[in-house]
Amino acid sequence: MRSATLLRGFAMAAAAVAFMLSVGWWQTRDRAQDTAGVLPLPIDRMSFTLMDQDGKTVEPQDWLGRPTMVFFGFTWCPDICPTTLSDISGWLETLGPQADQMNTVLISVDPERDTPEILGDYLSNFDPRITGLTGSLPQIKAAAKGFRATYRKVPAEEGDYTMDHTAGVFLFDADGRFANIIDYHEDPRYAVPKITRIIK
Amino acid sequence: MKRIFATLALIAAAGPALACETVTTGSLEVSRAWSRASIGTARPGVVYLTIRNSGTADDALISITTPAADMPMLHQTVMTDGIASMPHAMEVPVPAGGQVALEPGGYHAMLMDLTQVLKEGETFPVTLTFRDAGEVTIPVTVQNIGASAPTCTSPDE
Ligand SMILES: [Cu+2]
Numbered sequence: 001m002r003s004a005t006l007l008r009g010f011a012m013a014a015a016a017v018a019f020m021l022s023v024g025w026w027q028t029r030d031r032a033q034d035t036a037g038v039l040p041l042p043i044d045r046m047s048f049t050l051m052d053q054d055g056k057t058v059e060p061q062d063w064l065g066r067p068t069m070v071f072f073g074f075t076w077c078p079d080i081c082p083t084t085l086s087d088i089s090g091w092l093e094t095l096g097p098q099a100d101q102m103n104t105v106l107i108s109v110d111p112e113r114d115t116p117e118i119l120g121d122y123l124s125n126f127d128p129r130i131t132g133l134t135g136s137l138p139q140i141k142a143a144a145k146g147f148r149a150t151y152r153k154v155p156a157e158e159g160d161y162t163m164d165h166t167a168g169v170f171l172f173d174a175d176g177r178f179a180n181i182i183d184y185h186e187d188p189r190y191a192v193p194k195i196t197r198i199i200k
Numbered sequence: 201m202k203r204i205f206a207t208l209a210l211i212a213a214a215g216p217a218l219a220c221e222t223v224t225t226g227s228l229e230v231s232r233a234w235s236r237a238s239i240g241t242a243r244p245g246v247v248y249l250t251i252r253n254s255g256t257a258d259d260a261l262i263s264i265t266t267p268a269a270d271m272p273m274l275h276q277t278v279m280t281d282g283i284a285s286m287p288h289a290m291e292v293p294v295p296a297g298g299q300v301a302l303e304p305g306g307y308h309a310m311l312m313d314l315t316q317v318l319k320e321g322e323t324f325p326v327t328l329t330f331r332d333a334g335e336v337t338i339p340v341t342v343q344n345i346g347a348s349a350p351t352c353t354s355p356d357e
Contacts, residue, residue: 078246078311079277080284082236083304086346121239125345150283157271160312167284184279185305 038148043068043176046146050107050135053120058133060146060176067198068103068172072149072165074110075122080167083185088169089127094192098199099129107143108134109151109165173198220341220352226333227255228294232301233326233340234350235311238318245269245311245318247326247340248350251292252299260291260331261300266340268324269311276307286310291331304348318342 046060071088073081085106092099106123108114111134119132134140144151144166151165167184171194179198182191222231233249245268253259264272274289292307294300302308309326318324323339330336343351 076243078236078244079275079286079308080305082345083348086348089346154285157312162286164283164285166282167279168282181282183282184284 040147040149040170040172040178042178043172046143048135048139048142048146050133050139050143051116053116053123053132055116058131063103063105063172064176065174066101066103067174067195068105068176069169069195069198070103070105070107070147070172071167071169072107072109072144072147072151074108074163074165075114075118076110077163080184084167084169085123085126085130087185087188087191088130090188091192091195092127092129094188095195095199099195102129102195102199104130106130106132107140108132109140109144109163111135111137111140171195171198220350221339223336223338225330225336226259227257228253228259228330228333228336230328230336230338232350232352233338234347234352235318235324235340235342236347237320237342237345238314239345241314241317243314245314247272247309247311248302248304249309249326249338249340250299250301251294251328253294253296256296257332258296259294259333261294261328262291262331263329264309264326265329266311266324266326268314268316268318268326270313270315272309272311272326274307275310277305279305294330320344 043060043063048060050058052058071084073084075081088104092104108119114134116134119134123130123132147170149166151163154162154164156162169182170178171180171182173179180194182194220232220234222229229252231250233247235245235247238245251261261274264274266272274292275286276289277284277286289307292300292302300307320342322342324342325337326340327335327337341350341352
């Protein structure tokens with residue numbers, strides 16, 4: 001009797017573990033975006049079609065031949081996105097005309113609110129060399145996947161929401177090879193040389 | 201140190217520094233209150249400031265109110281594996297003998313449901329409620345949308 005109970009307990013525990021493992025496996029598999037720690041693909045292996053603030057279609061292959069700097073954000077973000085945009089504007093200013101040869105790109109993780117017009121309006125407050133990209137939800141997802149970037153919609157009060165997202169700035173050389181990441185609000189003394197290295 | 205340099209560089213770039221107000225309640229001193237200009241009122245605004253506690257007891261900022269927003273709240277930007285999230289902060293601790301800064305990438309007051317456009321160069325009042333020291337109101341200076349530090353000087357810099 002006692003051993004039967006024990007056995008049943010064991011079987012239930014084993015089943016529970018198996019269930020959790022399978023759920024865990026499913027979650028890992030399903031969250032294709034959840035690839036933290038994995039390097040971005042080379043640009044020529046990325047595949048997506050987005051639209052810039054002037055309504056022009058942009059594909060990753062368009063960036064090849066020039067060094068590229070990409071980050072993810074959204075215009076409803078009051079704290080780190082303006083800070084990152086202002087950091088980037090500062091780096092571009094430090095680099096001067098050298099930076100004219102770069103692709104400097106913000107990809108919106110909030111395409112439902114960030115239309116090309118809204119992106120353009122917002123970006124007009126920062127360095128004019130920054131291009132803003134938005135698009136359909138599946139295309140944004142495809143773009144994030146290429147960079148191994150993650151983002152997530154977080155519900156807030158009254159049906160409002162905000163976005164969690166990868167905060168670093170991705171750097172690629174002119175051949176589209178991933179070169180480096182500049183962390184959020186990294187000291188310009190480290191950030192600028194990282195960019196200089198992809199320009200040369 | 202590097203932050204001070206960055207701030208000084210910004211002040212130099214921005215021309216004459218604004219003298220931001222400093223207000224006190226009990227042993228707490230609040231200074232360097234600034235915000236960024238908003239585009240319209242749909243997007244949330246933000247408020248940053250510094251709180252110094254010269255007393256011997258810990259305190260905490262527990263809420264904020266302002267006529268500029270219907271739903272102001274305290275947030276903290278947190279980085280986890282390179283991913284930024286912005287959870288609600290129940291309180292912002294102000295340790296005895298120490299100071300805490302609401303600053304980009306950390307604690308901030310988030311102004312949901314703006315009631316007015318925040319225009320560069322203008323100020324609006326924000327009332328802070330502390331657990332022990334009570335309430336105090338400070339004028340917040342609206343800076344450029346691309347600002348990342350206050351342009352005002354404070355006595356110790
Ligand atoms: Cu916030």
